[in-house]
Amino acid sequence: MTNMNEAVAPAQSAPIATPPALKLKADSLRRLGPVVALGLAIALVPLIAGSAYHMHMAVMIGIHAVIAISLNLLVGYAGQISLGHAGFMAIGAYGTAILSARYGWPPLLGLGVSSIAAGLLAFAVGRPILRLKGYYLAMATLGLGMIIYLVISNEVWLTGGPDGMSLSVLTVFGIELDSAGKWYWIVGAILLLTYWMARNLVDAPIGRALRALEGPDALAASAGIDISWNKVRIFAVSAALTALMGGVGALYSGFITPKSADFMQSIELILMVILGGMGSVFGAVVGAGIVTMLPQVLTSLEHYESLVYGVILILVMVFMPKGLVPTTAHLIRKFRR
Amino acid sequence: MTELLQYVITGVTVGSIYGLIALGFVLVYNSSHVINFAQGDLQMVGGMIAVAVLTAGLPLPVAVVVGTLGGAVAGFLLYKAAIEPAGDAGPLPLVVITLGAALVLRGVVELIWGRGYYSLPAFSGDEAIQFLGVTIVPQSLWVLGLTAAVVVVLTYFFNSTKTGKAILATSIDPDAATLMGINTRRMKLLCFGLGGFLGAVAGVAIAPIAFTYSMVGLMLGLKGFVAAVLGGLGNFKGAVIGGLILGVTETMMSGYGASDYKDAIAFLLILVILIFMPRGLLGASGVERV
Amino acid sequence: MKRQNQERTKSIVGNILKAAFGLSIGVMTTVSIAADAVKIGVVTxxxxxxSYLGEAEEKTIKLMVDTLNKQGGVLGRKxxxxxxxxxxxxxxxxxxxxxLVTEDEVSLVIGSSTTPNTLSMADVATRSKVPLISMAGAKVLTEPLRPWLFVIPENDVMALGVMFDHLAKHKLNNVALxxxxxxxxxxxxxxxxxxxxKRGDVKxxxxxxxxxGDTDMSAQLTRIRSNGQVQAVINLDFGNQPAIVTRNHAALGIKAPLYLSHxxxxxxxxxxxGPASEGARLAVPSLMVVDQLPDSAPEKAKALEFRTLYQERYKELPHGFHGYGYDGLLVAVDAIKRAGSTDGQALKDALEKTKGLPGVTGEYNYSATNHGGYVPKSKLHMTEIRNGKFVMID
Incomplete structure (x- = not known):
């Protein structure tokens, strides 16, 4: 069983001495502060971005950040490793593509339906799978992801197979969403909303219940928490959100291949969570940014790319085993004292 | 009937390779509770070093020995350079470190030997053996023999030698092991080295059949991981049995005309097994390790 | 050398800083280049x-760009x-x-090496009106026609046609795939x-x-062996696995000859x-059998020249995919010359007027309705492996 008790809770509880009214205010401020900061950052990026390529990267980071947050709920708070989230991403992407391109559904309806379908699938397999512990769970989710990947690669008549399939440009209220600049605001809004919801969830009773889930099950159970129900619920929500972003990504890029469903993609997603910091909502956003940008930054190294990428992973984990954000926050707190 | 027999032979050969790699996973897991994602790449390193030694003009047996030792050295280096400095970072960060190590190994190999494919000559010729209408390549026998030998030696090592028992003690309770005067760090180092060695054995054994190249560890590593979990992480016999089940299932699927879905069916099988046996086929039951 | 390293380190640090502060991730890999250089993007x-395909193309294009620049570049620009x-x-x-199109602002892109990756890029080419020259060869790339996508290799239908002609000619009418x-x-x-x-003569x-990633195909080949009708086995793949198939084919003692993809x-x-490949048959591009070509072949001189050049720099022999890299750059540079500018639309028009341009794998002809470099007859040659060499056969 993996030991994730060290995962840092993002919010420390306020000092006991504070009067209740003030505490409440401070609480909501603390909760809203980061959300406002992220909102400002999102609003600022287009001003700094120099080209359409930068906006493209920003959209990709946004998409990955939402997935990383949803995966972090599962990994960081509920202590459940999933190596199959790329599979859910692909359900969203291919579901949207197939329903709209092959069956003539409105793309947004297709997007909604496939996200819900991914959630339902996760719900259905969740109960038996989530009883597994640690690496066994990792294996089971990996298997689930691989099966989804193989179906997509093999059913050429439906998915276009390894050559991929195209989606037409999405039009909403007469506006053609054909550029990164336009998609940026949509993805930015979803990210902000997810971020806000995740922060609230972490502080709400269900969040506390979730954190209890990463400890020994017996303990959580004795505290009256319905373990499997909570785990399954968070797994389903996480899968649905991931599928939603998979679908958004597909509509944005207009072309999808099974590659986006494969094992390495799942690894990248989990990497975002661990590098950024397990159990830190902001960490998930930072992790998504780094993992998305790193290959682009390193591509100028040509043949040294994989070597340098590997060294970076090792160094971060050796010096910041809790992830970038929790470690940095810890250092800042220490510095202030 | 001949066909069935042929599938079994092929499946057992492929499965032995999975089993060898799975054994490497189990060794490292037992000592540090880490899934070593570089296990497949250690296998690749072994194959590549053997090819390089052979190309330098040395005889095949020397190449094989140097290749396997090279894997062991790579395993030691992995522990010394990346795992030990991380201290008690917890399993997931350590898993990421092994993932990084896999990329480093791949990167280094590509810088030295490029991304091309390399072959090693079969240990005892290419003349296929015909037996009851079944074709067996001599190299398959080598693979089977090496796997069997490794299992026997490992079983003896862990059951009957002091060092082996010390490793087991470290895996069960590191603190208690330290109190007993066992140098747990050294035990972990040993396991990473042994893991690298086993990977490299698989690497040189399969290089004459399926060749070696910088990316070969990716797929084989994944299959080895599957085999290790299937057998019940931490169990040597389980790892080999897991590998054999995986190999034979795959081959049967291909043989009876479902190759498109052979991997999917293998994964489905694993899901079902895990649902009914949450700790794998031969996994330890009882108290959960936190 | 040290200087270059410093430049490189600087550019890495610069990159990381830029990335951290404004998502700006421009690259300055090479030492400063005259401002008016013709920029060509390459994705392999x-x-x-x-990597088997892309590495060959990458090496070739880098070599040929260096060679062209030594000769003065194109349009008098590097x-x-x-x-x-x-x-x-x-x-x-x-x-x-x-x-490439928005940050590096290249005039034209050559890439990529595989079909899905090309398809994925083609849409961006259309939207940004930058010509894309692909080194992948599936029919789907040119049917339907994509206005900004041009394809170098002859498509898989023509390539397989050469193999099927050979099978039919030698009365190997029942095949296993x-x-x-x-x-x-x-x-x-x-x-x-x-x-x-469609043909009816090869079933x-x-x-x-x-x-x-499979390491043994004996199971599939055993099934094929037990099928009494099979007169020839066709393996369709690239990379290392065809060599595994070849070995399994020989070990199982299958009598039906093995045909492999080009x-x-x-x-x-x-x-x-190894020896298992003796007797294996495959259609190969001219570059592989340049010595055996008649002197009258239009591509011979150029192919020999390229082979020498390539061997000098990389100490190995080029194969078919090197040829696609060479011809991709050749077609691009030819179009830039004729267009006299680096404007996207002008380049597209020039590409569509490419006529009788001899490359190392054959002659290139494009038009407004044909972006596949249509040739009436395949440029591939049927060969058999004899003593480890590709030998042209009838």
Whole structure:
């Protein structure tokens, strides 16, 4: 069983001495502060971005950040490793593509339906799978992801197979969403909303219940928490959100291949969570940014790319085993004292 | 009937390779509770070093020995350079470190030997053996023999030698092991080295059949991981049995005309097994390790 | 050398800083280049499962750009190459295409090495009106016509046609297919089935597949062996697995001859497969058999010249995919010369007027309705492996 008790809770509880009214205010401020900061950052990026390529990267980071947050709920708070989230991403992407391109559904309806379908699938397999512990769970989710990947690669008549399939440009209220600049605001809004919801969830009773889930099950159970129900619920929500972003990504890029469903993609997603910091909502956003940008930054190294990428992973984990954000926050707190 | 027999032979050969790699996973897991994602790449390193030694003009047996030792050295280096400095970072960060190590190994190999494919000559010729209408390549026998030998030696090592028992003690309770005067760090180092060695054995054994190249560890590593979990992480016999089940299932699927879905069916099988046996086929039951 | 290293370190640090502060991730890989250089973008699949194709193309294009620049470049300007590796990942190929057209502002892009990655990039080419020259060869790239996409290799239908002609001529009318489930193998299998149905003289009597990464195909070949009708086995794949198939084929003592896809044509193939490859047959591009070509062949002189050049720099022999890299750059540079400018629309028009341009794998002709470099007859030659060498056969 993996030991994730060290995962840092993002919010420390306020000092006991504070009067209740003030505490409440401070609480909501603390909760809203980061959300406002992220909102400002999102609003600022287009001003700094120099080209359409930068906006493209920003959209990709946004998409990955939402997935990383949803995966972090599962990994960081509920202590459940999933190596199959790329599979859910692909359900969203291919579901949207197939329903709209092959069956003539409105793309947004297709997007909604496939996200819900991914959630339902996760719900259905969740109960038996989530009883597994640690690496066994990792294996089971990996298997689930691989099966989804193989179906997509093999059913050429439906998915276009390894050559991929195209989606037409999405039009909403007469506006053609054909550029990164336009998609940026949509993805930015979803990210902000997810971020806000995740922060609230972490502080709400269900969040506390979730954190209890990463400890020994017996303990959580004795505290009256319905373990499997909570785990399954968070797994389903996480899968649905991931599928939603998979679908958004597909509509944005207009072309999808099974590659986006494969094992390495799942690894990248989990990497975002661990590098950024397990159990830190902001960490998930930072992790998504780094993992998305790193290959682009390193591509100028040509043949040294994989070597340098590997060294970076090792160094971060050796010096910041809790992830970038929790470690940095810890250092800042220490510095202030 | 001949066909069935042929599938079994092929499946057992492929499965032995999975089993060898799975054994490497189990060794490292037992000592540090880490899934070593570089296990497949250690296998690749072994194959590549053997090819390089052979190309330098040395005889095949020397190449094989140097290749396997090279894997062991790579395993030691992995522990010394990346795992030990991380201290008690917890399993997931350590898993990421092994993932990084896999990329480093791949990167280094590509810088030295490029991304091309390399072959090693079969240990005892290419003349296929015909037996009851079944074709067996001599190299398959080598693979089977090496796997069997490794299992026997490992079983003896862990059951009957002091060092082996010390490793087991470290895996069960590191603190208690330290109190007993066992140098747990050294035990972990040993396991990473042994893991690298086993990977490299698989690497040189399969290089004459399926060749070696910088990316070969990716797929084989994944299959080895599957085999290790299937057998019940931490169990040597389980790892080999897991590998054999995986190999034979795959081959049967291909043989009876479902190759498109052979991997999917293998994964489905694993899901079902895990649902009914949450700790794998031969996994330890009882108290959960936190 | 040290200077260059410093430049490189500087550019790495610069990159990371830029990335941290404004998502700005421009690259300055090479030492400063005259401002008016002609910028050509190249995306190859140099890592991952497709590296076998992309690495060859990357090396060739880099070599030829250096050679061209020594001779004075094009339009009196130097050529500046902006090269990226897509890692066999279609999403990444698309991002890189985006980067090439908006950040690096190249005039034209050559890439990528595989079909899905090219398809993924083609859409960006259309939207940004930058011509894209692909080194992948599936029929789907040119049918339907994509206005800004041009294709170098002859498509898989023509390539398989050469093999089927040979089979029919030697009365090997019943064949077994053994294909990979990778993108290439799947596409080739579809084409083979279509071709067989259309021609009628070559019948597919067995149809087996294996997955990428499989290390033994004896099971599939055993099934094929037990099928009494099979007169020839066709393997459709590239990389190392055809060599495994070849060895399994020999070990199982299968009498039906083995035919392989033209994408297997590299000196590495007989080397990997060893004596098992004796008698294996495959159609190969001119570059592989340049010594055996009649002097009248239009591509011979150029191919010999390129081979020498390549061997000098990389100490190895080029194979078919090197040829696609060479011809991709050749077609691009020819169009830039004729267009007299680096404007996207002018380049597209010039590309569509390419006529009788001899490359190392054959002659190139494009038009407004044909972006596949249509040639009436395939440029491939049927060969058999004899003593580890590709020998042209009838």
């Amino acid at each position: 699949t140099s890592t991952g499962p497709g 050529i500046e190459l902006v090269h990226y590796d897509d890692g066999t990942n279609a999403d990444r190929a698309r991002t890189l295409m985006q980067r 053994l294909s990979s489930t990778s993108g290439f193998g799947r596409a080739a299998r579809e084409v083979a089935l279509e071709l067989s149905a 597919v009597v067995a149809d087996e597949t294996y997955a990428a 994408s297997t044509a590299a000196p590495k193939y007989p080397e990997l497969a």
